[in-house]
Every structure is written in C-alpha cells, then in structure tokens.
Amino acid sequence: MIKIIFNNEVTMPYSPQHKEESRLRILESAAKSFLHKGYEQTGINDVMRDAGMTRGAFYAHFSSKSELYDKAMLYAAAHGRLASHKNSGQRGSEWLMTMLEGYLSLYHLVGEETPCPLAFLVTDIANREPQVRQTYTRIYRRMNSLIERYRDNPSNQQNEEVLALTALMVGGVALSRVVDDERLAERILTSCRQTAAELLDIQ
Amino acid sequence: MIKIIFNNEVTMPYSPQHKEESRLRILESAAKSFLHKGYEQTGINDVMRDAGMTRGAFYAHFSSKSELYDKAMLYAAAHGRLASHKNSGQRGSEWLMTMLEGYLSLYHLVGEETPCPLAFLVTDIANREPQVRQTYTRIYRRMNSLIERYRDNPSNQQNEEVLALTALMVGGVALSRVVDDERLAERILTSCRQTAAELLDIQ
Numbered sequence: 001m002i003k004i005i006f007n008n009e010v011t012m013p014y015s016p017q018h019k020e021e022s023r024l025r026i027l028e029s030a031a032k033s034f035l036h037k038g039y040e041q042t043g044i045n046d047v048m049r050d051a052g053m054t055r056g057a058f059y060a061h062f063s064s065k066s067e068l069y070d071k072a073m074l075y076a077a078a079h080g081r082l083a084s085h086k087n088s089g090q091r092g093s094e095w096l097m098t099m100l101e102g103y104l105s106l107y108h109l110v111g112e113e114t115p116c117p118l119a120f121l122v123t124d125i126a127n128r129e130p131q132v133r134q135t136y137t138r139i140y141r142r143m144n145s146l147i148e149r150y151r152d153n154p155s156n157q158q159n160e161e162v163l164a165l166t167a168l169m170v171g172g173v174a175l176s177r178v179v180d181d182e183r184l185a186e187r188i189l190t191s192c193r194q195t196a197a198e199l200l201d202i203q
Numbered sequence: 204m205i206k207i208i209f210n211n212e213v214t215m216p217y218s219p220q221h222k223e224e225s226r227l228r229i230l231e232s233a234a235k236s237f238l239h240k241g242y243e244q245t246g247i248n249d250v251m252r253d254a255g256m257t258r259g260a261f262y263a264h265f266s267s268k269s270e271l272y273d274k275a276m277l278y279a280a281a282h283g284r285l286a287s288h289k290n291s292g293q294r295g296s297e298w299l300m301t302m303l304e305g306y307l308s309l310y311h312l313v314g315e316e317t318p319c320p321l322a323f324l325v326t327d328i329a330n331r332e333p334q335v336r337q338t339y340t341r342i343y344r345r346m347n348s349l350i351e352r353y354r355d356n357p358s359n360q361q362n363e364e365v366l367a368l369t370a371l372m373v374g375g376v377a378l379s380r381v382v383d384d385e386r387l388a389e390r391i392l393t394s395c396r397q398t399a400a401e402l403l404d405i406q
Contacts, residue, residue, distance in 0.1 A: 037330055040243035118378075123326040125381040127240055133383040140382060163391045164375070164398035168367060171374020175321075178328040179343060180336040188366045195367035195402065 023061045025051040030072040035120045039069055039128065069128065070135050073121065077139040079114040082146060092150035093202040103169055104193045106186060109177045118143060119173035140166070151200065165199045168192055226264045228254040233275040238323045242272055242331065272331065273338050276324065280342040282317040285349060295353035296405040306372055307396045309389060312380045321346060322376035354403065368402045371395055
C-alpha cells in the first residue's frame with residue numbers, strides 16, 4: 001500500500017496540460033481513422049493504441065464512440081485546409097483559388113493529414129446520432145460562410161449560389177475518392193475546379 | 204424417406220421464373236436497406252425477413268453480403284429515376300429538366316423507393332471491395348453518358364463539364380440528406396437545381 005501511495009502517478013497527478021495533450025493525440029488518431037474508414041470500421045482500441053495509450057484511458061476523455069466521432073469531426077474541420085485563413089496581403093479571390101486547388105486535388109484524397117470531414121463522411125453521417133448530424137451541419141454552414149466572406153462581391157443572390165458551389169466541392173471530392181480509375185478521378189477534380197472557379201468568377 | 208421424396212418441394216422444384224422472382228425480392232429489400240442504412244448496418248437476416256424468405260434461402264442466390272451489396276446497387280440504378288428514359292415526343296432538354304427536378308428534390312431524399320446509389324452510398328463505398336468500387340464506377344459513368352446523350356448540343360468540352368454537373372447533383376443530394384435542418388436542405392436542392400440547369404443551358 002505504501003508503495004502505491006508514493007507511486008509517481010498518485011503523488012504527481014497528470015497536469016491539465018498533459019490531459020489536454022492526451023486528448024488531442026486521441027482526437028488526431030480518431031480523426032484519421034474515422035475519416036478514412038468510417039464509423040463502423042473504427043475501433044476505440046485501435047484509436048487508443050495508435051495514440052500510444054491504453055484503452056482504459058479513453059473514458060477519462062470521452063463518454064462514447066459517438067462522442068469521439070463528433071469531436072473528431074470538429075478536430076478535422078479545425079485542422080483542415082478550409083481552416084487556413086488567408087494572409088493579410090492576399091485578396092479574397094486569391095485565397096479562394098488556392099483553396100479550390102488544394103481541396104479539389106488528388107492530394108486531398110490520399111495525402112492530406114486531415115481531409116475534409118464534409119466530403120469524406122457525407123453518407124457515413126446519415127445513420128449517426130442527432131448530435132453528430134448537428135455538428136456536421138455546423139461545419140457545413142461554416143464552410144459556406146467562409147467562402148462567402150472571401151468572395152470579392154458578395155450579395156444575397158450569391159449567398160444561395162455558394163450552396164451549389166460547396167455541393168460541387170463535396171460531391172467532387174467524395175466521387176473522385178471512390179471511383180476505381182485514377183485518370184477519371186483527375187478529370188472529375190479538374191472539371192469541378194473549373195466550374196467552381198466560374199461560379200466564383202475567379203477563373 | 205418416402206415422405207420426403209414425395210414432398211412437393213422435391214417432386215416440383217421451383218421453376219427458374221420462381222427463382223428469378225425470389226432473387227428480385229431479395230434485391231429490392233437489400234437495396235432499400237443498404238441505401239438507407241449503409242453496408243455495416245444492414246444484416247442478411249433482416250433483408251431476407253423483409254423479402255419474406257428464410258435466411259437459408261440466401262445462399263441459393265448470392266455468395267456473400269458483399270455480392271448482395273454489389274447487385275443491390277445495380278438493381279437500384281436500374282430502377283431509379285435516372286433509368287427512366289425520355290419518351291419519344293420529348294426533347295432532351297425537357298427530359299433533363301424533369302430529371303433534375305426529381306433528382307434534386309426532398310422526395311428523392313425520403314420518399315423514393317429506389318434512390319440514387321451514387322448519392323446515397325458515396326462515402327459508404329470507400330471501404331468496400333474492389334468489385335464494388337468497380338460497379339459503382341460503372342453506374343457513375345452511365346449517369347454521365349445518359350446526361351451527355353440527352354443534351355441538345357453535345358461537344359467535347361461539354362463532356363468534361365458533365366463531370367462537374369454530376370458531382371453537383373451527387374453532392375447536393377448527399378448533403379441535403381444529412382443536414383439537420385429541412386429548410387437548409389431545401390435551399391441546397393434549389394441552388395443545385397438552378398446551377399445544374401445553368402450548366403446545361405436549360406434554365
């Protein structure tokens with residue numbers, strides 16, 4: 001017993017900072033797995049192992065797999081390409097062009113550390129809990145507002161147009177990710193990039 | 204033993220037509236379940252029960268759940284809105300307009316007997332077997348060719364444009380199906396319909 005009382009873990013409990021770091025490690029590993037394999041094929045054990053922790057540590061951070069999925073989506077949205085705001089010297093249309101080139105690219109499909117959850121999970125969301133759909137919708141609204149904000153000439157009519165633009169982006173990435181022909185995937189991405197630029201008047 | 208030999212099932216085996224009817228009943232029930240609930244949340248038992256058959260009858264028709272998924276996608280594609288060809292009196296652009304109105308509608312999201320597998324399964328496909336991705340790609344190519352065929356003035360350049368158009372359609376349906384706000388879903392569909400009609404020069 002004495003041994004346990006003087007054990008490091010008891011006398012020096014983890015600091016709040018350490019707990020936050022662990023949480024972020026779990027989220028990073030969860031986001032990667034959920035985005036690439038979907039909800040059903042992601043196991044908490046694997047996520048925790050990948051984060052270098054034991055399964056037991058999971059419940060100190062999250063109450064369920066569904067909560068983890070929800071938070072991992074937010075993590076991915078906050079660390080993805082759409083979260084990289086434009087620098088001060090850049091015009092809105094320049095940022096939009098760069099964003100489109102990155103979003104609608106083969107790299108986004110296979111190389112991106114945190115790809116866009118809107119495109120990678122769109123049908124996976126259909127059978128999740130209401131809280132998850134609510135978070136997805138929030139991220140989706142944010143994507144639309146961000147593009148709207150960086151347009152050079154925003155107007156009411158264009159607000160509605162942006163909904164078609166983001167549907168094109170999400171559909172383009174989701175489709176090119178699953179077709180079994182890389183050349184076709186590239187053609188889809190190119191066509192979507194061109195049409196998106198036209199819709200934004202930045203071609 | 205004598206009883207078994209004179210049993211109806213032995214002396215009068217099911218006809219090929221009966222077998223085909225059973226197969227179609229399974230496919231119809233499978234398509235409904237896979238499209239709305241995805242691969243993982245669909246069970247063979249439920250599909251067979253819904254089709255009014257025993258689990259044992261399944262393997263007389265399909266070798267695996269993966270094969271059932273593959274064939275159910277083809278079934279849905281053959282029975283969906285995109286499979287309803289235009290009547291002889293109709294111009295291509297009229298058919299396209301009707302198709303867009305049906306495809307990009309709230310009814311497609313909730314009421315359609317066989318909704319479009321391209322839109323309902325796009326991220327579900329990501330983790331399926333190569334055969335399934337191949338079938339998905341075939342259905343996707345067919346969707347593009349069909350729209351191309353009914354355009355009034357097809358050209359090479361427009362061939363590429365159609366890829367953006369179908370990405371917009373698939374993305375619009377997939378997104379509006381999962382956002383948790385019906386008014387937002389309607390706005391997405393309306394915006395996609397308008398933009399799609401513009402891309403096709405039929406607005």
